[in-house]
Amino acid sequence: MGRIKKKGEAGNAKNFITRTKAVKKLQISLPDFRKLCIWKGIFPREPRSRKRVSKSATSSTTFYYTKDIQYLLHEPLLRKFREQKVLEKKISRALGRGDVTDASRLERNAAQPEKTGKPRYTLDHVIRERYPTFVDALRDLDDCLSMLFLFANLPSTTTVPAKMIARCERLCFEFQHYIIVSRSLRKSFLSIKGIYYQANIQGEDVLWLVPYKFNQRVVGDIDFRIMGTFVEFYMTLLGFVNFRLYSSVGLRYPPKFDKAKDDEAAELGAFKLEGNNALAASSQAPAQVTGGADAETGPDPQTQAQVNKLIRQMREADVEGDEAEVEAGEEETAVDAIDKFEPVAPGGDVLPQPSYSGEETESLFANFTFYLSRETPRQPLEFILRAFGCKRIGWDAVLGGGAYTTDERDPSITHQIVDRPVIQAASQKEDGGDEGETSQQLASNQRMPGRIYVQPQWIWDSINDGELKRPDLYAPGAQLPPHLSPFVQNTQGAYDPTMPLEQQQPEGEGLEDSDEELGEGEEADDSLAVKRIEGAAEGMDLARSDDEEGGDGDNGSFGGFSDDDNAAGEDDADESEDEALAAELQYQRELEAELTGKPVKRDTASPQSKAKVEARKRLAKQAKEEAEELERAKGMLSKKKRKLFEQMQYSNNKKSAEDQKLRAKRRKLEKQKTRAKA
Incomplete structure (x- = not known):
C-alpha cells in the first residue's frame, strides 16, 4: 500500500509560497526582503490555480517559488540585515532605559553610509x-x-x-x-x-x-x-x-x-x-x-635619430614605387569594390549595405573647431562632438570651465552652434560701452566672416546619417528639416516625412481639403451646393429601384445582358440621379428666394470646382466597385480564413488612418506656408 498524500504537502501547494511565509522563513523585515529580491533577481510568480496553491488565497496574495526562497537562505546579506536589526533593537532598548550614553556609543559603532561613507555591505x-x-x-x-x-x-x-x-x-x-x-x-x-x-x-x-x-x-x-x-x-x-x-x-x-x-x-x-x-x-x-x-620625459635622442633615418629611407622607396602604384590603381579599384545587395522585386526589403570601415564616420568632426553659444545645451553637444573626433570645443564662460577657448572672436573657430532667433535690426554698441556679465563679445545678430553658423539639430542629423549635412538647411532662423528617430525603420507604404507629399498620398486624398482652398462668394456657394448634393445622395435613394438593390445573378448580369451593357446602364442611372439631385437643389433655391424676396441664385460653378466634383464621383464609384469585389472575394474564403483576413484588414486600416492624419496635417502646414509667402 502506497503512502497516503496529505493535502498541502505536494504539487502546487509545495511549489509556491506566500510572501508572508517567505518573510517569516528568512527572519527579516519586509523592506529588506524587497531589497534582497531585487538584487538577486527574484520576482513574484502567478500560479495557474490559486485554489490548489492555498485555500485562503485572494487576488492580493503574492506568491514566490519555494526554491527561490530556499536559495535565499544561503545569502550572506542575510547576516548583515540581521546584525543591523539587532543593533537597532539595542539602541531602542537603551533609549527606553534612558541610557543616552550607551545609545550614542552603539550608534557610533554602527555603519552609517550617509555620514562615514563606508557601506554596510557590498554587492x-x-x-x-x-x-x-x-x-x-x-x-x-x-x-x-x-x-x-x-x-x-x-x-x-x-x-x-x-x-x-x-x-x-x-x-x-x-x-x-x-x-x-x-x-x-x-x-x-x-x-x-x-x-x-x-x-x-x-x-x-x-x-x-x-x-x-x-x-x-x-x-x-x-x-x-x-x-x-x-x-x-x-x-x-x-x-x-x-x-x-x-x-x-x-x-x-x-x-x-x-x-x-x-x-x-x-x-x-x-x-x-x-x-x-x-x-x-x-x-x-x-x-x-x-x-x-612617461609623457613628461622626451624620447631617447639616439633612438629618435634611427627612427628619422628609417623614415627617410621609406620615403625614397615610396617615390620610386609611385609610378607602379598609379598603373595598378585602376585594377585595385575594380577589385576592392564592395558588392551591393539590391532587392530583386520593386518595393522589397532593403538589405543593409556593407561598408569598408567606420573610421570616417567616427572622425566626422575631427577637422573642425566648434564654439557653443550660451543658449545651447553644452553637455550633450560636448559629449557628441568629442565622441565623433572633435578635440577643440569652446563655449561661453557662463557655461562652465574646461573650454578650448572662451573668446568668441577666435579665428580658429570653424563652426558656431547658435539657437537664438535672427534679429533683423539691432543697435550696435560702441567700443567704449559697458561690459556685460558674460564674456560674449559679439551682438546677438553679429556674424564673424568665414565661419559657419548652424543650429544644434545639424549635429544630430549629421551623426545619424553618417555624413555632414548641408549647413544652409540648418542656418539660424531657417525652417529645420524633420528630426526623425534613427531607431525606427520605415515600412513600405507608411508615411515618410522625407518624401514629397505627392509621391505617397493616394489619388484623390487631397480633395477633402478642396473646400478650404475655395474663396468667398460664388465659389463658396458652389462648394455648399456640392455638399448639399452629397448629403442628398446619402440621405435619399430616389433613383434606385428594387431590382438594383438585390440582384439574382451571380455575375452581376440580368436578363442575358453582358457586363458592358450593365455598366452603361449604371452610368445612365448615375447621370439621371445627378440630374434629379440638381433639379431638387434648384427647386430648393427657388423656395428660399421666394421666402426671402431675393433673386434666385444661378449655378455659376467654376471649371475647377466641377472637375473636383467629377473626380469625387469617379473615386466614389471606384471605391464602391473595389468594395464589392472584395466582398465577393471574401465569400470564397472559409470562416477561419475570413476572420483572419478581417483582422489583417482592421490593422491595415488603422495604420492607414494614422498615416492619413499625418498627411492631412502636413497638407495643412504646407498651405499655411504658401499663404504666408503670398
Whole structure:
C-alpha cells in the first residue's frame, strides 16, 4: 500500500509560497526582503490555480517559488540585515532605559553610509552571480544607464542623498569618457522625454535615455526607496563595467578627479585619463589619453635619430614605387569594390549595405573647431562632438570651465552652434560701452566672416546619417528639416516625412481639403451646393429601384445582358440621379428666394470646382466597385480564413488612418506656408 498524500504537502501547494511565509522563513523585515529580491533577481510568480496553491488565497496574495526562497537562505546579506536589526533593537532598548550614553556609543559603532561613507555591505558577489560573463552585463546595461543618468540630474532630498547623486554623476561621466575614447557612439535622438543615445560596445548595442538639464520637481507619490534599491545595485554594476571597459582600452581606472575643475562646472573636463604602462604603447586612442610620468620625459635622442633615418629611407622607396602604384590603381579599384545587395522585386526589403570601415564616420568632426553659444545645451553637444573626433570645443564662460577657448572672436573657430532667433535690426554698441556679465563679445545678430553658423539639430542629423549635412538647411532662423528617430525603420507604404507629399498620398486624398482652398462668394456657394448634393445622395435613394438593390445573378448580369451593357446602364442611372439631385437643389433655391424676396441664385460653378466634383464621383464609384469585389472575394474564403483576413484588414486600416492624419496635417502646414509667402 502506497503512502497516503496529505493535502498541502505536494504539487502546487509545495511549489509556491506566500510572501508572508517567505518573510517569516528568512527572519527579516519586509523592506529588506524587497531589497534582497531585487538584487538577486527574484520576482513574484502567478500560479495557474490559486485554489490548489492555498485555500485562503485572494487576488492580493503574492506568491514566490519555494526554491527561490530556499536559495535565499544561503545569502550572506542575510547576516548583515540581521546584525543591523539587532543593533537597532539595542539602541531602542537603551533609549527606553534612558541610557543616552550607551545609545550614542552603539550608534557610533554602527555603519552609517550617509555620514562615514563606508557601506554596510557590498554587492560584488551578487554582480558575479547574476552576470557570469561580461556580455551578459553589457546586455543589461540599458536600464542601468537610464536610471543612473536620471538620478544624476535629481536634486538632493531626504530620500535621495547628495552622495548618491554625486556617485551616479561620477559613474556616468566615467562611462562617457570611455565612449569618447573608444568612439563607440553611433546614433542619438532628441525626444520629448530626453536624449536617446546608442553605442556599440564590443559588438553589443546599448541604448539609454538622458533627461534634459532642467530643474526637476520631486513629487511625493514616487517610492524612492524602491528606486534607490535599484540604483544601489546599478551603481555597483556600472563600476564593474567601467573597470572592464577602461582596462580593455589601456586606461587606468578610476581616472583622476580634479575637484577644482569640478567646482568650475567642467564636468567631463574634471577627469584626467591615464594609460597603463603595459598597454600605453598599444593603445588605439592616444589623442584622448594623458600620459603619466612617461609623457613628461622626451624620447631617447639616439633612438629618435634611427627612427628619422628609417623614415627617410621609406620615403625614397615610396617615390620610386609611385609610378607602379598609379598603373595598378585602376585594377585595385575594380577589385576592392564592395558588392551591393539590391532587392530583386520593386518595393522589397532593403538589405543593409556593407561598408569598408567606420573610421570616417567616427572622425566626422575631427577637422573642425566648434564654439557653443550660451543658449545651447553644452553637455550633450560636448559629449557628441568629442565622441565623433572633435578635440577643440569652446563655449561661453557662463557655461562652465574646461573650454578650448572662451573668446568668441577666435579665428580658429570653424563652426558656431547658435539657437537664438535672427534679429533683423539691432543697435550696435560702441567700443567704449559697458561690459556685460558674460564674456560674449559679439551682438546677438553679429556674424564673424568665414565661419559657419548652424543650429544644434545639424549635429544630430549629421551623426545619424553618417555624413555632414548641408549647413544652409540648418542656418539660424531657417525652417529645420524633420528630426526623425534613427531607431525606427520605415515600412513600405507608411508615411515618410522625407518624401514629397505627392509621391505617397493616394489619388484623390487631397480633395477633402478642396473646400478650404475655395474663396468667398460664388465659389463658396458652389462648394455648399456640392455638399448639399452629397448629403442628398446619402440621405435619399430616389433613383434606385428594387431590382438594383438585390440582384439574382451571380455575375452581376440580368436578363442575358453582358457586363458592358450593365455598366452603361449604371452610368445612365448615375447621370439621371445627378440630374434629379440638381433639379431638387434648384427647386430648393427657388423656395428660399421666394421666402426671402431675393433673386434666385444661378449655378455659376467654376471649371475647377466641377472637375473636383467629377473626380469625387469617379473615386466614389471606384471605391464602391473595389468594395464589392472584395466582398465577393471574401465569400470564397472559409470562416477561419475570413476572420483572419478581417483582422489583417482592421490593422491595415488603422495604420492607414494614422498615416492619413499625418498627411492631412502636413497638407495643412504646407498651405499655411504658401499663404504666408503670398
